[in-house]
Amino acid sequence: MVVTSKRSTTKATSFNQRDDSSSVALVHVEQPQALSAVAPIVSSYNEKIRPVLDALENLRRLNVAKEGIQLPTIVVVGDQSSGKSSVLESLAGISLPRGQGICTRVPLVMRLQNHPVPHPELLLEFNGKTVFTDEANVSDAINLATEEIAGSAKGISNTPLTLVVKKNGVPDLTMVDLPGITRVPVHGQPDNIYDQIKDIIMEYITPEESIILNVLSATVDFTTCESIRMSQTVDRTGLRTLAVVTKADKSPEGLLEKVTADDVNIGLGYVCVRNRIGEESYEEARDEEQKLFESHSLLSKIDKSIVGIPVLAQKLVQVQAMIISKTLPEIIKKINEKLASNATELENLPANLSSVADAMTAFMHILGLTRDSLKKILLTGDFEEYPEDNHMHCTARLVEMLNLYANDLENCDESDAKKNFLMEEIKVLEEAKWIGLPNFMPRTAFLTILQRKVKGISYMPINFVDNVWDYLESVVISVLNNHSSSYYQLQVSTRRAGEKLIAKKKKNSIQHVLEAVEMEKLTDYTCNPEYLLEYGRLVAQQESFIKEVLNTEPKPTHVKLEGVGEIDVVNLRNYPHVLSQAFDLKARMIAYWKIVLRRLIDSIALHLMLSINELINNDLQKEICNDLLSSNGGGIERLLEESPSISGKREKLSRSVKVLRESKETVTRIMDRIGIYD
Ligand code: GDP
Ligand code: MG
16 A cells, blocks of 8 residues: 555645744644555655654664763653553554563664565664564564563663564654553562663653653553653653553543543643454454444544554654654754864873873973972972962971971970979989099989980981871872873883882981981080070079978978979978989980980981982982883883773773764754755
8 A cells, every 4th residue: 555545634744844943844744634444554754754763763873872962762651561562563563572561671662664575674683783583573582682681580671672673554663662660570570670660761751852652551540550650750741742542442431531631631642542452463453443443332432533553653753753853953963062072072182102202202291390390399389380289388288297396396205394303313313323522423324314315205206207208208199190190101100119219218217317316315415505504594593492492491392493393392302412413414404405306306307308309309200210111110112001091081082972973974964855944
């Protein structure tokens, strides 16, 4: 049979016809009427819609959805056993898997193409392959493919399976059949099957570009249908929802009222159908359907423009053309935008090094940049490169660390002159007794106390340099990373060199500190006049202090000493014979300890600054060159290898740009053919 049967009033469209100001002029059709019963279900504008569908199919195959571009799609939804597969069968004239429970377990993209071929051609596309089949075996082939995608159990998957049906007399339609909604998992199904199915359905029906074909069984109350509830959440007013009412034969009572009342907001209208039952042929089924709606006492009252599979086919073709016209300009716009932004991003990726000379230049450049940055943040205090990052404001942070260290030294027990005043001195003096004149100060007593005190604080300068180098390591590595971020291998190599160098420098500083501590322990010396001044100030109070401790009545518990504070003197009365010598010893120690602390602060600060200077001006470059040219560095050639993240990004962008270019060509070709205007 032919395209336009006498009873069909559908008109072919002129492609130049305009309907609204922003869309592609694709179709203009009048309200469809029932086609003659045995006529193949064909639409009269197959020839015009085909290239557009081909183009969309191309886009689908290019997976433009991955680029965030949604394609217009007719999505078939419905509760389980509402008759979704049967409707698709009726439209395609083939057998789909039908049965108890859940049969459709993956999205099935069904592409119907009207072809004047003597024998229908059927093929399945999934997981990147194509499987040819025929009418007799399509059901099994779909089941096999489903098992391959979603496993042999009853689970579901959202990886689509495409079924292409080229057949004489089918409408040119592309639809997606989705798993039916089921509340209760059957044996072998995961507990969250409802949520899984819901997720897939929502993914397909949420985009504005989707038309929802809601399959409802005449035997149920539409308001209780789960699929209606779902589609209403994304299409409240039903503007993009079309309802197919199946099983009209089973439940003819009240069907007319149900579709007229439209309790569930179906914007695109209802079509009532009767699908193939049992072993009927498709022709028999269409015959039976036509007879049913013509002669049944109740069903015959329903307007002929909303009954029968041919009407459904025609309506779908129109809706499909409408949605494509509406969305195509937007798709083209999106493809262009995406293409432009991805191409720019690709261009802006760091250059890939391709020769040793390039690599050498990049290497020297990075060394230079690193040295400049480190000089600024560590030596001159210029933070323009890191205005917001306080961690990298190194000159200030180093002073803070130094102050903290000095503070700790000054406030530790060893520096507390008041604590156990004179008791340590007395004990040491008792042990340093020797036969000789009483007013000679035994030097060993002074050195013993000094060594004990220095030993007590020696961990502090060590901790301090340890902390400083940890901090410097984080700074140096961060600067190196920043400058070498485009060159993965260089980043790896410089990081390794940086860590190695800092470890060496830290060891060297600790050595320096240990030496400084050792020196303080070995001998007592200073040329600083502060020492004598301080000693003089204290020793001037010696006589009055001892007098107050020993002779004042009533005996005081505390005595004030200028420059030291209130002193607890109760115990001191037990040692009147050494008190004077102990006081002298203490006065020397207080004056000298200040000198020792200052030396431990100043000399270490100066040492660190020297060490940092050397690091920036010499050591770092040397270490990095050494690492790169050593056996595990792999030489300068190694730098030619790109970082996995950059090359991954480059690959992804190139792929995306390629896909978008192809997509653009695809749509441009069809737009040229069908004409578009602003
Ligand atoms: P799906 O789960 O939504 O895909 O539903 P199916 O297409 O598998 O149909 C479920 C059952 O309803 C099958 O046994 C079909 O034969 C039956 N069925 C579907 N449509 C009709 C119809 O219009 N009339 C009658 N009597 N049975 C139908
Ligand atoms: Mg099904």
